[in-house]
Amino acid sequence: MLKPGSLDITDVAVDKPLRDEVLVRTLGSGLCHSDLHVIDGDYGAAGLDAPGGMLFGHEASGLVEAVGEDVTYVRPGDHVVTFPLQYCGHCEYCLRGRPTLCTDSPGARSASAPPRLTRQGRPVFQFNNLGGFAEQMLVHEHALVKIDPEYPMDRAAIIGCGVATGFGGVVNTAAVRAGSAVAVIGLGGVGLAAVQTASLVGAGQIIAVDTEPAKLDLALELGASHRVDASSADPVGEVLELSGGGVDYSFEAIGLRTTVEQSVRMLRRAGIATVLGIAVGQRIELDGGLFVHERRLQGSLMGSCRPRTDLPRIVELDLAGRLDLRRFIDRRIALEEINDGYDAMRRRRIAGRRVITFSQ
Incomplete structure (x- = not known):
């Protein structure tokens, strides 16, 4: 949750998945500058005035716990990573193979639906429609990419934003x-x-x-x-x-x-x-x-990635030893250390990523 320059740890109520939604138990979540820019007021963001506050975190890994009745891509037990830009699959850009430029993102619930998250009965906004700094994430199915269950979930946590952007920028955009x-x-x-x-x-x-x-x-x-x-x-x-x-x-x-x-x-x-x-x-x-x-x-927006093909490819390259994402992780931390982690980022004391690890 948001305070000027820092985050509060608090309890949030999570709704059940609707037809196209997935409930994920979070296992890892990376600390990224995109969250910090909003926390520190460098950039504005939709949802900052939400009655229950904003839940940050947008690059994460987890285990599927429950799915809505229309979800076919994942099922309970699948290992997944998040992607910050959710695509519709039917707009001009999606049909041209450019899902990061989607003009009709389905990431958030409609205004007429009950909120996914509440705090003391008040709606909580999910940053990038994700909210990875929580023990559970309730998201649209297009926010998730299924990965090899043998892949370490701390490394998986950093793929969906930082690694995808750098990898895709080199391979796709340029x-x-x-x-x-x-x-x-x-x-x-x-x-x-x-x-x-x-x-x-x-x-x-x-x-x-x-x-x-x-x-x-x-x-x-x-x-x-x-x-x-x-x-x-x-x-x-x-x-x-x-x-x-x-x-x-x-x-x-x-x-x-x-x-x-x-x-x-x-x-x-x-x-x-x-x-x-x-x-x-x-x-x-x-x-x-x-x-x-x-x-x-x-x-380059998110490395011009096609998440369901590019992110599993990154996992395969790391498992094959052609990438070494293990070296990207500066430190693994508990959720309670999140503000210390962002303070280290402000002071440029992090080489790579710090990753919050949640109990499995």
Whole structure:
């Protein structure tokens, strides 16, 4: 629940699943900057004025406990991960294979239906229609992806947002080619996923850019070939020098005006800069001459993922040893440590993700 800058732990009543809903027992939930931006007031969000407050958490793993009568995709006992963007399956974008751009999301209950969650009889809003910082989640079936039951649920918890965004940004949005030069700016969960995926697809050079030595060291262990400490050098100049004139692909994984601009300025001719971070409200200014030689700047929403195919693929790659998501987990914590975890994130003391683990 929401207080200015912090979260309260409280009891919430959970309704029974309606026809297209699934009740999930939460086993793991990752701490992500998207929640923190709203908690700290950096961005607004629908539901902040809900009478019972807002329940955060949007990348989680769990075990299906009950399903509505129309649900056919999962059944009790299935292992699942959440996906923050729920798709309808029938709008123009869904039919074109772009479910993250769905214009008719079915994620929330209708206004005429009883609330899924209540606190002291008052409706509670679920962030991204999920609410993964709770022992149970009641969600639309399209918020879930079924995964291999052998896969560890702490690692599964971080797939649905951070890993999916970095992985999909490289594979889907930018379609990085083998042998190309890549730069990744910002080495949180999203950036580290982009680094490791770029290595997976055979990028010839991967330059990791950040201001934290621990994150730069981890990026080298996960596949980066070079590191640039942006706190002590001009990252654009360093990348241009290391790459011999610019990279083919750059990925901005922070969401700041300065780093978005840098991501374009470090491109070679015909290079592509992809913004994975959330840059809402940022005014980007670039010299128009940069685009004369076909440089491109593009966005990526959740890595342009098709959740029911891309997320199981990530699991398979990790189980096969081609990805190493175990290294992404900075620490496993109890729910009671959530505010300490976010405070560490504010102070940039986390390399990767902290994951709340719930009792099984």
